Amino acid sequence: MPTSIHNPKRRLHKAYSLMHAYYGHQNWWPGDTPFEVCIGAILTQNTNWRNVEKAIANLKSAGVLSPFGLHALPLREIADMIRPAGYFNIKAGRLRAFVDNLVSAYDGNLIRFLDAPTDEARERLLGIKGIGPETADSILLYAGGHRSFVIDAYTKRIFLRHNWCSASDTYDDLQALCSRTLELKDGDDTIEFWQDYHAQLVNIGKDFCKAKAPLCRACPLKGLL
Ligand code: SF4
Known part of the structure; x- marks a missing residue:
């Protein structure tokens, strides 16, 4: 029986409990280190995670999956290694811009790079060529432990189809809505909750809320339609 929940906070929490009951807790984001999470967040633009894993495996087996390792590598070699992730020339440039910034301004220390108030760390990331809001927020949330809710195409599609947002809402609008309604009370782990919430939405988007024919x-x- 469909349930109409008008309070945005209640319905977004209800959505989480339904997703969590179905999928169980997700352990996102795959990555052995925070740096690997950053590289994955950059490589995953416009491709699926399996392809990203292949690209990361190539970097790992070559022993260059580190700020200094990638910094020292010619762009062409980075591009060759990340070829499985698609758009490899563009993404090689993005990886290079990221590690160059990390090495030149923070001595390759990712913790120092991300150790700032969330808005400031976000601005640092957005100032790097090729890093947009979704990638920046993924890095902040999954690698930096910042309260930075990630919005992606799945989020917008699911929210739109449920009338939880309007077509004109921007990335920032959706992020503000999620941040406002999904902040937990003191003592609860809001970051961990947001990490899992985004992972659940991605699952729903991939498995059910398909672009052309939602299942x-x-x-x-379905009870929240
Ligand atoms: S598939 Fe249908 S029920 Fe599921 S999230 Fe999309 S619109 Fe909602």
């Missing part, structure tokens, strides 16, 4: 009948969120 609502089987979807855990």
